[in-house]
Amino acid sequence: MPMDHAHRLCRLGGFLAEHRAFWQPSAFVDPELDWQRTQPALWHYLQSLTDADVASLEADPELLATQLSPWIDGLDSALAWISVPRLDSAQGQTDTSHHDRLSTGVPGRKWQQIRSFAARVPSTPQDIHKAPLLEWCAGKGHLGRWLAAIRDQKVVGLEWDKALCEAGNQLSVQHRMACHLAFQDVLAPEAADWIARSGQVVALHACGELHERLLVLACSQGTPSLSLSPCCYHRRSGDLYRPYSIVGRERDLGLTRRELRLCVQETVTAGRRVRRLRDIEVAWRLGFDALQRELREQDEYLPLPSLPKVLLSGAFDTFCHWAAQCKGLGLSQQLDLSGYEARGWQRLQALRRQELVAHLFRRFIELWVVLDRVCYLQEAGYQVELGTFCDRLLTPRNLMINARLGSGRR
Numbered sequence: 001m002p003m004d005h006a007h008r009l010c011r012l013g014g015f016l017a018e019h020r021a022f023w024q025p026s027a028f029v030d031p032e033l034d035w036q037r038t039q040p041a042l043w044h045y046l047q048s049l050t051d052a053d054v055a056s057l058e059a060d061p062e063l064l065a066t067q068l069s070p071w072i073d074g075l076d077s078a079l080a081w082i083s084v085p086r087l088d089s090a091q092g093q094t095d096t097s098h099h100d101r102l103s104t105g106v107p108g109r110k111w112q113q114i115r116s117f118a119a120r121v122p123s124t125p126q127d128i129h130k131a132p133l134l135e136w137c138a139g140k141g142h143l144g145r146w147l148a149a150i151r152d153q154k155v156v157g158l159e160w161d162k163a164l165c166e167a168g169n170q171l172s173v174q175h176r177m178a179c180h181l182a183f184q185d186v187l188a189p190e191a192a193d194w195i196a197r198s199g200q201v202v203a204l205h206a207c208g209e210l211h212e213r214l215l216v217l218a219c220s221q222g223t224p225s226l227s228l229s230p231c232c233y234h235r236r237s238g239d240l241y242r243p244y245s246i247v248g249r250e251r252d253l254g255l256t257r258r259e260l261r262l263c264v265q266e267t268v269t270a271g272r273r274v275r276r277l278r279d280i281e282v283a284w285r286l287g288f289d290a291l292q293r294e295l296r297e298q299d300e301y302l303p304l305p306s307l308p309k310v311l312l313s314g315a316f317d318t319f320c321h322w323a324a325q326c327k328g329l330g331l332s333q334q335l336d337l338s339g340y341e342a343r344g345w346q347r348l349q350a351l352r353r354q355e356l357v358a359h360l361f362r363r364f365i366e367l368w369v370v371l372d373r374v375c376y377l378q379e380a381g382y383q384v385e386l387g388t389f390c391d392r393l394l395t396p397r398n399l400m401i402n403a404r405l406g407s408g409r410r
């Protein structure tokens with residue numbers, strides 16, 4: 001018998017709490033992690049990996065789990081709790097090829113995500129169908145236009161970027177689609193009025209507190225139907241995640257923004273150049289970290305702000321002078337910094353191996369957070385289906401929640 005959502009949330013919470021030492025500490029902050037001392041055989045195995053091995057494990061979560069399972073108690077059974085089915089397409093066999101022109105100007109990968117997501121938005125009863133379908137954080141409204149076309153339904157999209165609203169509305173006029181983008185901050189009080197007027201809301205990749213706000217408003221107002229694919233769980237005010245569901249609050253993991261960011265750090269879609277630049281940035285940050293610990297005579301991490309990306313095509317010395325200035329540290333122009341750069345690259349090698357262990361837990365954390373949303377909806381009277389809407393290679397943020405208000409609450 002499949003495990004219900006609340007039960008799964010509890011089991012996952014227990015597993016994550018038990019193995020906190022593997023995913024919570026940051027190797028950036030603490031160059032040697034506790035588990036390296038308590039599990040020397042694991043660390044020995046990771047050190048024996050070539051860079052190519054590391055890259056393969058980073059790219060393949062299943063292989064990573066297989067390789068690390070000898071050292072992680074209970075991992076094999078816990079994998080069953082993060083396995084979710086592919087949602088069935090609700091669209092049937094209808095021919096939609098005459099609407100393909102709507103893809104013009106939409107990046108290919110984004111268009112495929114939109115098509116897969118839209119195919120799994122449930123159809124609604126006739127009374128709900130008459131009210132406009134609401135798209136939350138719509139961007140240029142590509143999803144909304146596609147839904148308007150294939151369902152022959154009016155769509156309103158909310159978006160706070162005026163330029164996106166204007167561009168999207170022009171596209172709707174050009175394609176003669178009944179889809180209108182309204183200029184609206186979804187965190188503002190008026191956003192509640194839009195929810196009240198709608199029978200069905202969709203949200204594809206609305207970030208952290210934006211989709212959390214949708215959940216709260218929909219649950220308090222009893223929106224009949226909701227389809228959402230959450231992403232960027234860390235984009236929120238407040239450092240600490242407070243679970244929404246009763247069952248989640250009873251077993252609160254105390255997740256911080258850094259840990260929430262961990263679950264969206266997978267880069268299946270990043271190209272070679274982006275990966276290379278990210279390596280340079282991390283190595284340089286680690287090199288500067290070694291330098292600042294000596295300069296300040298304090299063995300303590302000093303966080304740096306995000307950096308102007310143009311610095312990465314310059315030299316390590318320029319980066320260090322920028323970083324020192326940010327932190328109010330005096331740094332002589334004469335100091336030879338090449339040794340620190342070499343240490344940064346060396347630490348990057350170790351960090352990538354340390355992070356493999358934390359990365360193993362990414363999908364577990366994501367599922368825990370998403371199941372918290374699922375249970376919150378259930379506690380508010382919704383029947384909820386959780387699954388994936390596309391392959392993870394199309395987007396790793398491939399989870400989708402379909403919620404329909406049970407007849408008892410309408």
Ligand SMILES: C[S@@+](CC[C@H](N)C(=O)[O-])C[C@H]1O[C@@H](n2cnc3c(N)ncnc32)[C@H](O)[C@@H]1O
Binds near residue numbers: 138160161203
């Ligand atoms: C990740 S994009 C997703 C866009 C679209 N749903 C898609 O999948 O292509 C998030 C969108 O939310 C918008 N957004 C961010 N904060 C917002 C807010 N407070 N109110 C309304 N829209 C917001 C952004 O401008 C952006 O267009």
